[in-house]
Amino acid sequence: MALEPLRTQDEKPPRPAAPGKKWIRVTKAVNGIDTEVWEEVSDDTGGPQWGPREQMRLVSRAVPRVDGPDKVTGRAMYSSDMRLPGMVFARVLRSRVPCGTVQLELEAAKAIPGVLAVIALNNGNVDWLGRPIAAVAATTPEIAEDGLRAIVAQYEEQPFAVTPEQAAAENAPKVGSRGNVRTLSKNTDSSEVDDALAKAAKRVQGTWKIPVQHHACLESHGVVVDYRGGDEATVYASTQGTFTIPGDAAGALGLKPNQVTAVVEHMGGGFGSKFQLGIEGDAACRLAKLLARPVHLMLDRATEFHAAGNRSGGEHTLEAGLDEKGQIVAIKGRVTRLGGVGQGSGHPIPYIYGRDAKVFVEDRCIHTHTDSSRAMRGPGHPQASFSMEGLMDECAYASGLDLLEIRRINLPDSRRELYMRQLERCAALIGWDKHAFKNAPDLSKSELKVGIGFAIARWGGGGNGQCKVEVRVAQDGSVEVLSGTQDLGTGTRTYCASIVAEELGLELNQVRPRIGRSTFGSANASGGSTTAPSLSPSVKHAAHNARLALFEKVAPLLGVKPDELEVGLGEIHVAAKPSQKVAWKDACATLGPAGLSAQGEWQAHLASSDVGGAQAAKVQVDTRTGEIKVLEMVAVQNCGLLLNRMSVKSQLQGGMVQALSYGLFEERVIDPDLGLFLNANFEDYKIAGVREIPRMTVEFEDDPRGVIGMAEAAVIPGHSAIANAIRNACGVRIFDMPLTADKVLVGLEALRKKG
Amino acid sequence: MSDAASPPEAKSSPEPRSGSQAKPALTRRAFFKGAGVVAAGGVIGEAVSAANARAYGPATLEGTVEVELDINGAKQKVTLEPRTTLLNALRNHCNPPLTGTKLVCDRGSCGACTVHLDGRPVYSCMTLAVDTVGHKVKTIEGLSPRGELTVLQQKFCEHDGSQCGFCTPGFVMAITACLERNPAASLDEIQNACSGNLCRCGTQPQIFEAALAAGRALQAKGGK
Numbered sequence A: 001m002a003l004e005p006l007r008t009q010d011e012k013p014p015r016p017a018a019p020g021k022k023w024i025r026v027t028k029a030v031n032g033i034d035t036e037v038w039e040e041v042s043d044d045t046g047g048p049q050w051g052p053r054e055q056m057r058l059v060s061r062a063v064p065r066v067d068g069p070d071k072v073t074g075r076a077m078y079s080s081d082m083r084l085p086g087m088v089f090a091r092v093l094r095s096r097v098p099c100g101t102v103q104l105e106l107e108a109a110k111a112i113p114g115v116l117a118v119i120a121l122n123n124g125n126v127d128w129l130g131r132p133i134a135a136v137a138a139t140t141p142e143i144a145e146d147g148l149r150a151i152v153a154q155y156e157e158q159p160f161a162v163t164p165e166q167a168a169a170e171n172a173p174k175v176g177s178r179g180n181v182r183t184l185s186k187n188t189d190s191s192e193v194d195d196a197l198a199k200a201a202k203r204v205q206g207t208w209k210i211p212v213q214h215h216a217c218l219e220s221h222g223v224v225v226d227y228r229g230g231d232e233a234t235v236y237a238s239t240q241g242t243f244t245i246p247g248d249a250a251g252a253l254g255l256k257p258n259q260v261t262a263v264v265e266h267m268g269g270g271f272g273s274k275f276q277l278g279i280e281g282d283a284a285c286r287l288a289k290l291l292a293r294p295v296h297l298m299l300d301r302a303t304e305f306h307a308a309g310n311r312s313g314g315e316h317t318l319e320a321g322l323d324e325k326g327q328i329v330a331i332k333g334r335v336t337r338l339g340g341v342g343q344g345s346g347h348p349i350p351y352i353y354g355r356d357a358k359v360f361v362e363d364r365c366i367h368t369h370t371d372s373s374r375a376m377r378g379p380g381h382p383q384a385s386f387s388m389e390g391l392m393d394e395c396a397y398a399s400g401l402d403l404l405e406i407r408r409i410n411l412p413d414s415r416r417e418l419y420m421r422q423l424e425r426c427a428a429l430i431g432w433d434k435h436a437f438k439n440a441p442d443l444s445k446s447e448l449k450v451g452i453g454f455a456i457a458r459w460g461g462g463g464n465g466q467c468k469v470e471v472r473v474a475q476d477g478s479v480e481v482l483s484g485t486q487d488l489g490t491g492t493r494t495y496c497a498s499i500v501a502e503e504l505g506l507e508l509n510q511v512r513p514r515i516g517r518s519t520f521g522s523a524n525a526s527g528g529s530t531t532a533p534s535l536s537p538s539v540k541h542a543a544h545n546a547r548l549a550l551f552e553k554v555a556p557l558l559g560v561k562p563d564e565l566e567v568g569l570g571e572i573h574v575a576a577k578p579s580q581k582v583a584w585k586d587a588c589a590t591l592g593p594a595g596l597s598a599q600g601e602w603q604a605h606l607a608s609s610d611v612g613g614a615q616a617a618k619v620q621v622d623t624r625t626g627e628i629k630v631l632e633m634v635a636v637q638n639c640g641l642l643l644n645r646m647s648v649k650s651q652l653q654g655g656m657v658q659a660l661s662y663g664l665f666e667e668r669v670i671d672p673d674l675g676l677f678l679n680a681n682f683e684d685y686k687i688a689g690v691r692e693i694p695r696m697t698v699e700f701e702d703d704p705r706g707v708i709g710m711a712e713a714a715v716i717p718g719h720s721a722i723a724n725a726i727r728n729a730c731g732v733r734i735f736d737m738p739l740t741a742d743k744v745l746v747g748l749e750a751l752r753k754k755g
Numbered sequence B: 001m002s003d004a005a006s007p008p009e010a011k012s013s014p015e016p017r018s019g020s021q022a023k024p025a026l027t028r029r030a031f032f033k034g035a036g037v038v039a040a041g042g043v044i045g046e047a048v049s050a051a052n053a054r055a056y057g058p059a060t061l062e063g064t065v066e067v068e069l070d071i072n073g074a075k076q077k078v079t080l081e082p083r084t085t086l087l088n089a090l091r092n093h094c095n096p097p098l099t100g101t102k103l104v105c106d107r108g109s110c111g112a113c114t115v116h117l118d119g120r121p122v123y124s125c126m127t128l129a130v131d132t133v134g135h136k137v138k139t140i141e142g143l144s145p146r147g148e149l150t151v152l153q154q155k156f157c158e159h160d161g162s163q164c165g166f167c168t169p170g171f172v173m174a175i176t177a178c179l180e181r182n183p184a185a186s187l188d189e190i191q192n193a194c195s196g197n198l199c200r201c202g203t204q205p206q207i208f209e210a211a212l213a214a215g216r217a218l219q220a221k222g223g224k
């Protein structure tokens, strides 16, 4: 991922909007999503309208997802579930060394009965730990694994740098050719900020460390390639982007892109790591080409950890200068992001707060011999939130200010009202008014202590014009909505159906959503919370056009003009005289045998951008053991029109659980001497389980705007609020995640020594 | 499994959660040592050879065996290598393939592969298919064979107990077994029942709601 440093912090668009245009904030998809930009779009408000919310039956209500029954019965077909005639199973071999060359002896593997093909995956140069170097296809996965074990890999190992410390050391082994430590920011003059810091009434500083996190999707990366010779192939991919697959797959199969169909019926999690075909998909295509048989290649769990991306870790050294009133007047920082062989998501420091301060931030990237980081839900923001929210609380304690007051003072004017309203609501939900430690941590000697912490998030969540949607109405009254888009579990399939059903006056089960196929209308990849704001306006437009086309047919039956009609539940009637009506079935009977097909495109005025949310956490710390228990998390979020209250709530809570997991448990561990990934499994790489889920309350604000994506915002503040709550509970600031009991104990000991 | 970069595991692996107490002392990993085409050159573990040569016949550690599995109330003959896990037998050897049971970690740490063995939840990735001969296996497909949802499945739908849904079959199987034992199970008991199940989408709060709602509905119906 060659990505430029983030410029997401531009609070305002670059210039006023041209007549008939408006600005929205959009995440731009560049091989995974990393950059939010302002985009000028049409502000034409003609055409379809969402209409008054109180009149909605389905959209903005809580609707059980339409594919729920398939998911609870095991009928839902994930890409890894595809079983095809003659299908073979493939596995990949990872490089044992982080850096070096490898020579492969494949004959013994090929000789195993049941092994059908063995291929080398690269030219023998390895520059990151776990890089897939060979692939085996066999009649069963067990035999494919025998094949892997029979491959003789002779390594010529070279010195490596798998940790940032190793990579930044003098005479460190080189990672790539760009230098191990690269400064990405251009500005080198900090004198203005140094001056402001020197004059500040108070200075607060710290160095926050952020571990590398893994997406840990339960369905691993991979594909099933259905190629049996000839000039057509179908690729069942576990992907966030149906349309990111055919081009790459065609290349690997020696076909043209239009000869390859990508199918994504269901997929088991991506979180930013699943765009494009990838090494594993490429290997599967090559094996399919070789064998002219369907190939099933899903990464095993250990390889998934090694070679399927991660959220960039890093280190933030921040110093803030405050005036007497607690306002930050200067921020100086050094942000180091880890990208492996890639560049890492930018960590947007300063995050939200401190807009009026003088700011100097050095943005650096450190490369290691590990796989490239990829976008992960809210790329860069959870990292930036961790240090900035910590810094805010330290500023509060240094100034003796209430944790909410410090935020009020330092929020930018344009966002103060929004975030203070949300923070105060969170405070009310979590019992802040009864909490005794509002402007100083609890340093008492009690054993079980409870603290509260706050944090906020922002995200663009605007849409773009990539989606083309078709609505088909058949003569028998049945309705389909078609789009190539994919449903990651976000409820895409459900709102496709509910928007159409609402527009046509039908029940949800009367509309059949058909998605996840590249032969349907184009759609953007699902990253950066861009799917809902891109797709839903296009669906609405297609449904609107279908309704108008149907009105043309029905108007003569009722002896009125088409624009005198409206839909009621299961009928079309004259708006001025509802008793003058045609039942849905009879209306559709007027269509020819070909039925009716209506197209939809993006309608900028039905989407909006820019979401904000606040969260708070209540944490109990046992000062005898250091044990941290998150008792409660609350969230208040805005997000424009909620397409489905139920699935949006699930996404918000899901984000909070992921953030809790990030904060308390997750960390990739690589042995610096051996160059071994020590916890590439779910026993040693822990993610939050059912026992760790706190009491959760989420609220959505009434928000009159159009549809905005919010899934990223959900995951940004939780771990920061928890870290702040620990500090509030017992005085210990843990600067490095994960936030663990041993660090609490070390911190308590340090406090005791200080007296 | 294809952890080719690290040495074979030395420590013994955890047993399935329950349900196989009556079986010979045979763990999947121990069996692997003696099974597998490549590894067959090695020494067959003594514990394996003595007890299980008798149980499964002497010539079955290489190549394939035909066994009759009892899955979702129907007997089915499958031909597989003795090392094949129940999970892979379901997904890759049964006809039609039973892919509702998911493979996630393949080593007993996520619960996605949970099935019932004689009514008790087990990890099918930690159970050898041949070990289930003579026992009743029930998979997610067997809960609602005619398509109508069980009470728990209904409640999962009503409470949005799935996002991506990849963990869902495992949770449904684990909680079904819990509610079959005790429809009045408390939240604590429900959490205990699915404490071996991971959900990356963070759907646990809705899963708890669904489970408790199902418990209430089952009690109202008299526990059935």
Ligand code: FES
Pocket: B102, B103, B104, B105, B106, B107, B108, B109, B110, B111, B112, B113, B114, B123, B124, B125, B126
């Ligand atoms: S796949 Fe069996 S426990 Fe994870």
Ligand code: FES
Pocket: A218, A268, A269, A489, B161, B162, B163, B164, B165, B166, B167, B168, B198, B199, B200, B201, B202, B203
């Ligand atoms: S719903 Fe996605 S892992 Fe549980």
